[in-house]
Amino acid sequence: MRRADRLFQLVQLVRGRRLTTAGFLAARLEVSERTIYRDIADLQQQGVPMQGEAGVGYRLGAGFDLPPLMFTQAEASALLASVRVAQAWLDPAMAGDAQAAWGKIFSVLPGAARAATDSLPLHAPVLAPDTALQHHLKLLREAVQARCKLRILYRDLAGQSSERVVWPLGCFYWGAVWTLGAWCEARQDFRVFRLDRLQSAQLLEQRFGPESGRTLADFLRSVKAR
Numbered sequence: 001m002r003r004a005d006r007l008f009q010l011v012q013l014v015r016g017r018r019l020t021t022a023g024f025l026a027a028r029l030e031v032s033e034r035t036i037y038r039d040i041a042d043l044q045q046q047g048v049p050m051q052g053e054a055g056v057g058y059r060l061g062a063g064f065d066l067p068p069l070m071f072t073q074a075e076a077s078a079l080l081a082s083v084r085v086a087q088a089w090l091d092p093a094m095a096g097d098a099q100a101a102w103g104k105i106f107s108v109l110p111g112a113a114r115a116a117t118d119s120l121p122l123h124a125p126v127l128a129p130d131t132a133l134q135h136h137l138k139l140l141r142e143a144v145q146a147r148c149k150l151r152i153l154y155r156d157l158a159g160q161s162s163e164r165v166v167w168p169l170g171c172f173y174w175g176a177v178w179t180l181g182a183w184c185e186a187r188q189d190f191r192v193f194r195l196d197r198l199q200s201a202q203l204l205e206q207r208f209g210p211e212s213g214r215t216l217a218d219f220l221r222s223v224k225a226r
Contacts, residue, residue, distance in 0.1 A: 003039075006031070010039055011048065011060070019057040071105065073113040079105060080117045088124035089173055091138035133178065133195050139203060140180050140195070143168045149206045150182075153199040161199065166191070167208045169216040181223070183214045190219050 001009075006029055013028055014020045022036045029036070037054055044050050049061030071079065083102045087095040106114060143150050150168055155161050166182035173179075178195040208214075 001029075007039055007043060010036070011043065014050065014058055015060045017059075019052070019059055021057045022054060025058075071109065071113070073116050076105065076109055076113050076117045077120050080120050081122045084122065085124045088126045089178075091134045091141070093138055094141070130196070136195050136198050136201055137171060137178055139201055140168055140171050143203055144170055147207050147209065149204040149208055151202040151204055152193065153201075154193055155197045155199055157197075162186075164191075165204070166193075167214060169219050171195075181216070181219050183208075183219070190222050192223075 009029060010025060013025060022033045022040075025036045026033045040050050040058060050058055051061050052058035080102060083098050086098050090098065106117065109117065140150070142148075148168075150166050151163065152166060153161060153163050164187075165185045166180075167185075168180055168182050170181045171178060172181060180193045180195060180198075182191055182193065183189075184191040212218075
């Protein structure tokens with residue numbers, strides 16, 4: 001990679017995150033941390049407001065921006081592949097947003113890149129969409145974003161149904177099924193619910209805050225520990 005290209009990518013990586021360490025940059029750009037420190041010093045000398053210090057992290061100062069980026073043919077193809085796969089497994093509303101976003105990108109691609117991506121031989125057709133699951137997925141992701149509690153009726157592996165009030169923390173796709181990670185008030189613990197076993201879900205007016213021990217980060221730690 002040319003040094004000019006590396007400096008440009010370094011700026012892109014830093015501006016896309018709140019705080020970026022030299023170790024992260026070195027791994028992404030496949031160079032040493034010493035090289036990263038030297039590159040950052042050079043950018044600062046050129047007037048790029050790169051703030052931070054070694055051992056802590058870096059960020060871009062307010063007001064700094066770069067001209068709009070143009071995607072390479074490979075990047076455009078990767079984005080189209082991601083949109084096609086996502087459309088197969090998202091709820092219709094978000095799938096539509098993904099398609100609309102791709103349309104904006106496609107409209108500004110150079111002719112050769114447009115032709116290459118338009119003929120991309122990668123598809124993810126859905127022959128029989130599960131409308132109930134799609135409806136639940138939309139409701140659950142909206143509940144997660146709004147931090148609203150849910151009342152759900154859930155059928156377990158043995159076929160037994162139970163009603164729960166849960167704090168929805170995140171929706172996870174495992175390649176075959178969608179699940180909801182949540183804090184269950186009845187069990188006073190984290191639980192994972194498969195969306196294909198969800199019989200009903202009702203959005204409640206009650207909201208929940210980031211209570212210690214019941215956050216998404218806590219949930220992920222508990223999953224990792226198991």
